[in-house]
Amino acid sequence: MSDLRDLSVVGAGDGLARGDFSAVELAEAHGAAIEGARDANAFITPTPELALERARASDERRRRGEARGPLDGIPIAVKDLFCTEGVLTTAASRILYNFVPPYESTVTQRLRDAGAVMLGKTNLDEFAMGSSNVTSHFGAVKNPWGPCDGKDLVPGGSSGGSAAAVAARLCLGATGTDTGGSIRQPASFCGIVGMKPTYGRCSRWGIVAFASSLDQAGPMARSVLDAAILLEAMAGHDERDSTSAPMAVDRFADAAANGDIRGLKVGIPAEYRLDGITGEIDALWEKGIDVLRGRGAEVIDVSLPHSRYALATYYIIAPAEASSNLARYDGVRFGLRVEAPSLDEMYERTRGEGFGAEVRRRILIGAYVLSAGYYDAYYLKAQKVRALIAEDFRKAFEDVDVLLTPTAPSDAFAIGEKMDDPITMYLNDVFTVPTSLAGLPALSLPAGLSGRGLPLGLQLIGRPFDEVTVLRAAAALEADVGFTPLPVRAYATPGG
Amino acid sequence: MPLDRDTVKTIAFLARVRVPDDQLQPLAGELSAILGWIEQLAEVDTSAVEPMTSVAAMLAPQRADVVTDGRQRDAVLANAPHALDDYFAVPKVVE
Numbered sequence: 001m002s003d004l005r006d007l008s009v010v011g012a013g014d015g016l017a018r019g020d021f022s023a024v025e026l027a028e029a030h031g032a033a034i035e036g037a038r039d040a041n042a043f044i045t046p047t048p049e050l051a052l053e054r055a056r057a058s059d060e061r062r063r064r065g066e067a068r069g070p071l072d073g074i075p076i077a078v079k080d081l082f083c084t085e086g087v088l089t090t091a092a093s094r095i096l097y098n099f100v101p102p103y104e105s106t107v108t109q110r111l112r113d114a115g116a117v118m119l120g121k122t123n124l125d126e127f128a129m130g131s132s133n134v135t136s137h138f139g140a141v142k143n144p145w146g147p148c149d150g151k152d153l154v155p156g157g158s159s160g161g162s163a164a165a166v167a168a169r170l171c172l173g174a175t176g177t178d179t180g181g182s183i184r185q186p187a188s189f190c191g192i193v194g195m196k197p198t199y200g201r202c203s204r205w206g207i208v209a210f211a212s213s214l215d216q217a218g219p220m221a222r223s224v225l226d227a228a229i230l231l232e233a234m235a236g237h238d239e240r241d242s243t244s245a246p247m248a249v250d251r252f253a254d255a256a257a258n259g260d261i262r263g264l265k266v267g268i269p270a271e272y273r274l275d276g277i278t279g280e281i282d283a284l285w286e287k288g289i290d291v292l293r294g295r296g297a298e299v300i301d302v303s304l305p306h307s308r309y310a311l312a313t314y315y316i317i318a319p320a321e322a323s324s325n326l327a328r329y330d331g332v333r334f335g336l337r338v339e340a341p342s343l344d345e346m347y348e349r350t351r352g353e354g355f356g357a358e359v360r361r362r363i364l365i366g367a368y369v370l371s372a373g374y375y376d377a378y379y380l381k382a383q384k385v386r387a388l389i390a391e392d393f394r395k396a397f398e399d400v401d402v403l404l405t406p407t408a409p410s411d412a413f414a415i416g417e418k419m420d421d422p423i424t425m426y427l428n429d430v431f432t433v434p435t436s437l438a439g440l441p442a443l444s445l446p447a448g449l450s451g452r453g454l455p456l457g458l459q460l461i462g463r464p465f466d467e468v469t470v471l472r473a474a475a476a477l478e479a480d481v482g483f484t485p486l487p488v489r490a491y492a493t494p495g496g
Numbered sequence: 497m498p499l500d501r502d503t504v505k506t507i508a509f510l511a512r513v514r515v516p517d518d519q520l521q522p523l524a525g526e527l528s529a530i531l532g533w534i535e536q537l538a539e540v541d542t543s544a545v546e547p548m549t550s551v552a553a554m555l556a557p558q559r560a561d562v563v564t565d566g567r568q569r570d571a572v573l574a575n576a577p578h579a580l581d582d583y584f585a586v587p588k589v590v591e
Contacts, residue, residue, distance in 0.1 A: 100574070102568075243554075331577060332577070349514050
């Protein structure tokens with residue numbers, strides 16, 4: 001029954017409502033596919049028994065006429081950065097190799113309450129620090145669009161396991177988190193839709209913290225509408241996160257079902273036309289502009305003059321916040337402990353052996369830029385440039401309703417590439433980081449293929465808390481771009 | 497400004513991250529390259545700019561000063577690498 005795995009969230013919901021199949025059948029089909037796709041390494045911890053238990057409960061609710069809405073019985077995957085009650089939560093780090101949270105994150109609790117069925121916890125870059133999923137303690141994830149030229153490809157990162165799982169049809173949707181592009185760049189690399197909502201839309205409570213002023217949860221799915229349905233369940237005020245916005249959740253699914261963009265003003269930021277950007281990325285961008293114009297949008301050139309400083313700003317602020325957040329991993333209260341005769345040595349050895357190379361690098365950079373004598377020169381300077389970057393967006397949005405840009409500067413690269421120099425890896429996020437620094441909502445959707453036959457995404461960026469306009473424009477783009485190609489590795493359901 | 501081996505050793509100790517001696521020099525090179533790249537921010541004139549303190553345009557929320565949680569001893573200790581008599585246990589710190 002591989003066709004169950006090709007359904008959209010909406011299609012599966014309709015099928016459940018009609019009684020064409022049960023939530024248990026959906027969970028079994030996906031569970032078997034996950035087992036058959038071990039080689040992809042998209043999941044750190046599959047939870048097939050828990051999935052069946054929740055699927056049975058969903059079917060039971062439906063029998064009683066108490067189905068909860070569009071996500072009841074829908075099988076989803078959860079990035080292993082969300083704390084899940086009684087289920088191993090590792091952040092893909094050795095230092096949390098045995099951590100079983102006694103509580104559930106707000107976002108995953110909301111999905112549970114909506115009836116969604118968790119299939120397992122997906123792989124990621126360690127502590128969400130990376131753009132390739134290669135820094136995971138549990139190994140790299142294979143992009144289902146590969147191999148290409150004989151090499152396995154990265155799914156992007158940090159939400160690489162979630163992106164690969166959605167693309168390979170191992171789940172109907174997934175949660176991701178995005179700090180500098182960690183939902184959008186893997187969505188682009190894997191040919192799926194990924195959305196980072198406005199900072200404050202989704203509660204950060206129970207999400208393993210990386211950089212608290214940037215971290216946001218968001219949905220990953222195979223259509224704009226599916227992503228909107230997931231976001232509607234995930235979002236909402238939570239007093240346990242002091243930066244959670246006390247705002248009502250908009251009707252995201254209605255916006256994604258609309259697609260009427262007549263008169264919409266779409267901005268094209270001049271500074272995103274980078275030197276060295278490939279012709280095919282430029283051509284894709286032009287195609288997106290033509291589609292939106294053809295649907296009645298007005299296309300306007302805008303300027304975001306401080307964009308070029310966004311990456312350097314990010315690589316001060318994110319490591320600084322990370323060094324502070326990751327101070328909690330000390331071998332005392334949870335996670336790995338490496339025994340040593342003194343407390344200091346125990347801390348040092350636990351953290352030295354528990355964190356991988358990229359995480360150690362970022363902790364040290366963060367500790368340095370926050371240290372006495374350097375705080376003003378680095379951290380304070382970065383917070384000032386960040387204010388200028390946010391101000392650029394604010395001014396642009398006086399003239400336009402939404403911005404259109406590429407998502408990433410390239411298609412997916414081979415596992416092991418771009419590892420020699422950290423800065424080369426950081427450049428993956430050149431188009432996504434500015435939005436994160438400004439806290440704005442942004443969505444990536446697949447818009448075409450590269451010359452090598454790999455997916456490429458376009459990014460739509462909106463005003464704060466105007467996800468509705470982003471989703472409306474994305475629906476319009478999706479309808480006319482008509483992205484239908486499938487990944488090379490379509491993992492078959494055994495016996496299906 | 498390039499970081500030397502000893503500075504890296506000091507930072508690593510401050511962050512309580514053990515770095516083996518033979519990795520200090522290569523790490524100094526990597527961190528120096530990153531810091532060198534970050535130096536580009538110096539060319540931005542920020543003399544009249546207030547630093548961003550919050551990306552969300554909202555005030556810190558307030559709540560009544562009352563206990564909202566507690567009596568979770570078992571849950572709190574459940575993941576402890578070493579618990580003893582309802583406490584987290586660590587190597588001896590006082591002689």
